[in-house]
Amino acid sequence: MSARYDALVIGAGIAGATAAALLADAGWSVAIVEKRAFPRRKVCGECVAAPNIALLEVLGIGAAFDALAGPPLERVALYAGEDEVRAALPRLRGARMPWGRALGRERLDTLLLDRAAGLGAKVWQPWSVVGVARRDGWHECTLATSRAGEATTLAARVVIDAHGSWEPAPAADSRERFPAGAADLFAFKANFAHAALEPGLLPVLAFDGGYGGMVVGDGGALTLACCIRRDRLRAARAAAPGFPAGLAVEALLERSCRGVRRALDGARRTGPWLSVGPIRPGRRPLWTERAGFAVGNAAGEAHPILGEGISMAMQGAFLLSARLDERRAALLAGAPQDDVARRYARDWRRTFGARLRWAALFAALAARPRARALLPLLRLWPGLLTAGAIVGGKVRPAARPAGAHRARGPLARADGRDAHAKVTTASAAALRWRGN
Numbered sequence: 308m309s310a311r312y313d314a315l316v317i318g319a320g321i322a323g324a325t326a327a328a329l330l331a332d333a334g335w336s337v338a339i340v341e342k343r344a345f346p347r348r349k350v351c352g353e354c355v356a357a358p359n360i361a362l363l364e365v366l367g368i369g370a371a372f373d374a375l376a377g378p379p380l381e382r383v384a385l386y387a388g389e390d391e392v393r394a395a396l397p398r399l400r401g402a403r404m405p406w407g408r409a410l411g412r413e414r415l416d417t418l419l420l421d422r423a424a425g426l427g428a429k430v431w432q433p434w435s436v437v438g439v440a441r442r443d444g445w446h447e448c449t450l451a452t453s454r455a456g457e458a459t460t461l462a463a464r465v466v467i468d469a470h471g472s473w474e475p476a477p478a479a480d481s482r483e484r485f486p487a488g489a490a491d492l493f494a495f496k497a498n499f500a501h502a503a504l505e506p507g508l509l510p511v512l513a514f515d516g517g518y519g520g521m522v523v524g525d526g527g528a529l530t531l532a533c534c535i536r537r538d539r540l541r542a543a544r545a546a547a548p549g550f551p552a553g554l555a556v557e558a559l560l561e562r563s564c565r566g567v568r569r570a571l572d573g574a575r576r577t578g579p580w581l582s583v584g585p586i587r588p589g590r591r592p593l594w595t596e597r598a599g600f601a602v603g604n605a606a607g608e609a610h611p612i613l614g615e616g617i618s619m620a621m622q623g624a625f626l627l628s629a630r631l632d633e634r635r636a637a638l639l640a641g642a643p644q645d646d647v648a649r650r651y652a653r654d655w656r657r658t659f660g661a662r663l664r665w666a667a668l669f670a671a672l673a674a675r676p677r678a679r680a681l682l683p684l685l686r687l688w689p690g691l692l693t694a695g696a697i698v699g700g701k702v703r704p705a706a707r708p709a710g711a712h713r714a715r716g717p718l719a720r721a722d723g724r725d726a727h728a729k730v731t732t733a734s735a736a737a738l739r740w741r742g743n
């Protein structure tokens with residue numbers, strides 16, 4: 308008979324590791340399955356918005372994050388061609404750390420997964436979930452490793468799909484196929500040492516056919532990440548014959564933005580360019596009877612121009628864990644899950660719906676040369692950039708110290724500051740999870 312768990316989490320990115328940690332802390336038996344060995348680099352701008360720093364504290368890894376992450380991001384800039392506009396980033400009121408900070412995904416994801424393991428989640432790594440079936444109130448998940456022939460089956464009452472959105476869904480009947488189009492987006496990321504970007508500044512890059520961002524993160528390293536349309540990528544590669552795609556993109560960014568040229572002058576790339584794509588921002592099903600609950604990018608992906616994917620992954624995991632835990636007894640007895648799914652979907656839409664729409668609008672503006680006509684307006688009112696960060700969710704509180712609360716499991720005994728953090732959250736569901 309296959310090993311049985313209360314919950315099985317597919318993928319140990321931000322969403323999966325957060326959900327595994329929360330459920331393990333609440334006393335669920337949890338398996339978390341991750342196909343890649345950690346630490347691993349990942350395409351991402353690596354900015355962690357301020358509300359998530361409060362959540363990392365709740366998870367008991369606030370101090371570790373503090374020790375590693377780059378400087379507080381207090382200012383935003385728009386770099387477009389030779390132009391540059393700057394503004395203040397909004398503060399998260401009442402937070403110990405009112406601004407976001409950047410931390411490489413090889414460190415952040417490892418911190419979170421180690422925390423989930425420390426709270427009791429059983430880590431299957433490097434294993435891939437290659438199939439999910441629902442039978443008699445159980446999900447049967449087939450796992451395989453890259454070593455030929457090695458496979459096993461695990462059963463769980465609840466499955467959380469946190470596999471992201473850049474690889475095939477483990478429960479898909481067949482690989483989704485989309486016709487290739489000129490507007491398909493490809494994402495790139497590289498890190499640089501000795502770059503000349505002011506710490507604490509977060510430039511957003513706007514160029515014909517794409518957008519991007521730069522930030523100084525842990526160890527003073529610069530992260531440069533961008534999304535670029537297929538047709539622009541093709542043209543960039545044609546302009547740099549014989550070069551790998553990443554180098555062609557680097558050259559394009561330098562040509563397109565004076566701010567990038569300045570930042571990379573004298574910088575040294577550390578590690579290769581990474582790429583993924585095509586990426587498909589938008590909403591996906593939050594639950595199906597067979598595949599279970601989706602969280603993070605598997606549930607929905609905002610255009611990365613706002614850098615809110617980590618927020619949606621972490622905060623979505625808090626929302627989902629809260630809804631699951633409030634129906635724990637029924638779920639673990641194999642009851643239907645559609646009622647929990649409806650509540651989670653409502654929380655999700657309320658929390659993230661607007662973020663998806665604003666991100667799509669900003670992405671469209673940044674990538675259109677004609678939108679440069681708006682630059683004089685931004686020069687006149689740079690506060691519009693600050694307003695963009697506010698509507699994009701940067702200071703929407705996810706959790707903040709207040710009220711009476713004690714974490715239920717080992718999280719209650721996390722480091723001194725976290726141990727007695729009293730938590731209320733913007734969402735009633737998260738409030739319930741915290742036991743208020």
Ligand SMILES: Cc1cc2nc3c(=O)[nH]c(=O)nc-3n(C[C@H](O)[C@H](O)[C@H](O)COP(=O)(O)OP(=O)(O)OC[C@H]3O[C@@H](n4cnc5c(N)ncnc54)[C@H](O)[C@@H]3O)c2cc1C
Pocket residue numbers: 317318319320321322323340341342343350351352353354355356434435436437469470471472473474476477494495496532533534586602603604605611613614615616617618620
């Ligand atoms: C260019 C770019 C810049 C970005 N910049 C930012 C930013 O600055 N700030 C921000 O907040 N967000 C940013 N994002 C978004 C952010 O990277 C994502 O939203 C975030 O990584 C989603 O987390 P996740 O846990 O849902 O998925 P992922 O981080 O993708 O994790 C999924 C995990 O599942 C594993 N997996 C996949 N399939 C399986 C399987 N079958 N079995 C087992 N394991 C599996 C994968 O190996 C992976 O580790 C950016 C995105 C892009 C493209």
